[in-house]
Amino acid sequence: MKPKIYVVGFGPGERPYMTQQAVDAMTQADLVVGYTTYVRLLEKQFPELQYYATPMRKEADRCRAAVEAALTGKTVALVSSGDSGIYGMAGVLLEIAAEMQADVEVIAVAGVTAASAAAAVLGAPLMHDFAVISLSDCMTPLEQIYRRVALAAEADFVICLYNPKSRSRTAYLAEAAKLIQQHRKPETPVGIVRNAGREGKRAWITTLEKLPEEPVDMFCVVLVGNSQTYVQNGKMITPRGYCVRREESC
Amino acid sequence: MKPKIYVVGFGPGERPYMTQQAVDAMTQADLVVGYTTYVRLLEKQFPELQYYATPMRKEADRCRAAVEAALTGKTVALVSSGDSGIYGMAGVLLEIAAEMQADVEVIAVAGVTAASAAAAVLGAPLMHDFAVISLSDCMTPLEQIYRRVALAAEADFVICLYNPKSRSRTAYLAEAAKLIQQHRKPETPVGIVRNAGREGKRAWITTLEKLPEEPVDMFCVVLVGNSQTYVQNGKMITPRGYCVRREESC
Numbered sequence: 134m135k136p137k138i139y140v141v142g143f144g145p146g147e148r149p150y151m152t153q154q155a156v157d158a159m160t161q162a163d164l165v166v167g168y169t170t171y172v173r174l175l176e177k178q179f180p181e182l183q184y185y186a187t188p189m190r191k192e193a194d195r196c197r198a199a200v201e202a203a204l205t206g207k208t209v210a211l212v213s214s215g216d217s218g219i220y221g222m223a224g225v226l227l228e229i230a231a232e233m234q235a236d237v238e239v240i241a242v243a244g245v246t247a248a249s250a251a252a253a254v255l256g257a258p259l260m261h262d263f264a265v266i267s268l269s270d271c272m273t274p275l276e277q278i279y280r281r282v283a284l285a286a287e288a289d290f291v292i293c294l295y296n297p298k299s300r301s302r303t304a305y306l307a308e309a310a311k312l313i314q315q316h317r318k319p320e321t322p323v324g325i326v327r328n329a330g331r332e333g334k335r336a337w338i339t340t341l342e343k344l345p346e347e348p349v350d351m352f353c354v355v356l357v358g359n360s361q362t363y364v365q366n367g368k369m370i371t372p373r374g375y376c377v378r379r380e381e382s383c
Numbered sequence: 384m385k386p387k388i389y390v391v392g393f394g395p396g397e398r399p400y401m402t403q404q405a406v407d408a409m410t411q412a413d414l415v416v417g418y419t420t421y422v423r424l425l426e427k428q429f430p431e432l433q434y435y436a437t438p439m440r441k442e443a444d445r446c447r448a449a450v451e452a453a454l455t456g457k458t459v460a461l462v463s464s465g466d467s468g469i470y471g472m473a474g475v476l477l478e479i480a481a482e483m484q485a486d487v488e489v490i491a492v493a494g495v496t497a498a499s500a501a502a503a504v505l506g507a508p509l510m511h512d513f514a515v516i517s518l519s520d521c522m523t524p525l526e527q528i529y530r531r532v533a534l535a536a537e538a539d540f541v542i543c544l545y546n547p548k549s550r551s552r553t554a555y556l557a558e559a560a561k562l563i564q565q566h567r568k569p570e571t572p573v574g575i576v577r578n579a580g581r582e583g584k585r586a587w588i589t590t591l592e593k594l595p596e597e598p599v600d601m602f603c604v605v606l607v608g609n610s611q612t613y614v615q616n617g618k619m620i621t622p623r624g625y626c627v628r629r630e631e632s633c
Contacts, residue, residue: 150402152394154399216509224622244499259469264512272623285538
């Protein structure tokens, strides 16, 4: 039997938001490999497991370590927060395993992604078509990111922005807001969730116009409503269509 | 204390893919309300719970039943498959509760959405920006759906198509494929997953050109790769950027 590497999305972070499959994959693994911050988060909840932590931006090293451990016969869980399949480790692991010509079986374990976790906190902003865009230009040209933002705005998608800001990328979010405003009203509701599903959770609703002034950082997800999104009783709601109250007739 | 309605996304269907929070909300509720097919699926796994099932397209009735039960003092779990916050019941429930001026607390419980479940089966197709579009024109004008498909294709998003086909909507998927082909090569990989995370699961990879001939139905999710997506060892992979193998330097 081939050695197995589970590439596990453990969701926002706390146990209630993990799937049973993710918990099983981690607790049954001989080694849990992940980015230092996430390993610390998991250690608190599963102190009995064996961990191997690597710093940020060392994704390829982390995958190589996971493959090497698997080749010695260990069952490995390579962990990501959110969903391992959405900007997660699943892709890099498959690429590195192929590069190493390693005969290992990679099993992806889906999790609750940040957009879902944030939407649950805000109300129901993702009831209609949406686009997920990362504002990190570490591996994508900035012009392409802006082009996607502009086209998503034109298409009237609800827009989920991952990695909206970091210490080195402070101006992109304001530029994205400007591009979206070319197709959407300044008062379009925008939901911001910081540390969704984790200690220190904070969520608030603002407008597209005010977005550039909001205290957004790399721990936030930003959800920009579509042309129909509204706020009611403190909840951000995108109706499912243009005749939601007449649905019985359709 | 206000009566509580948990609007629960239980994921693809089977227990391993549910979050602990979803299981807790359902098993601690006095009444579980849902669409007949999903109630049957849950009854097999949680036979001890009290259920109330309503047929398809009776979403508003289902929400009213949930609100009425809550107003009699019952804790209610209103269930959706996937994520209750993505084309799920969260929005309709909030709208109906407001319409009924019911003083209830709505708590959204996120789940693993079909795009995540399908991606895990296919490999790693969602490693870069993506758009989620429903091809159901029950509540959205068809022109708007096609417009979104075309703009998403132009923006080079990976495209996840929900509700790709039904008995009454057989031609939309072929039209969508044609629109996407105006911006993407005929050999672009397309992953199709039927019954992801449920009994009778089936997944296969085809191309954009062949998509119109594939046996797709309403139980499928269709994932169309972006310009960089490729297939390797039977897995569909979208690289994270244009320099994934050089990530250490960025």
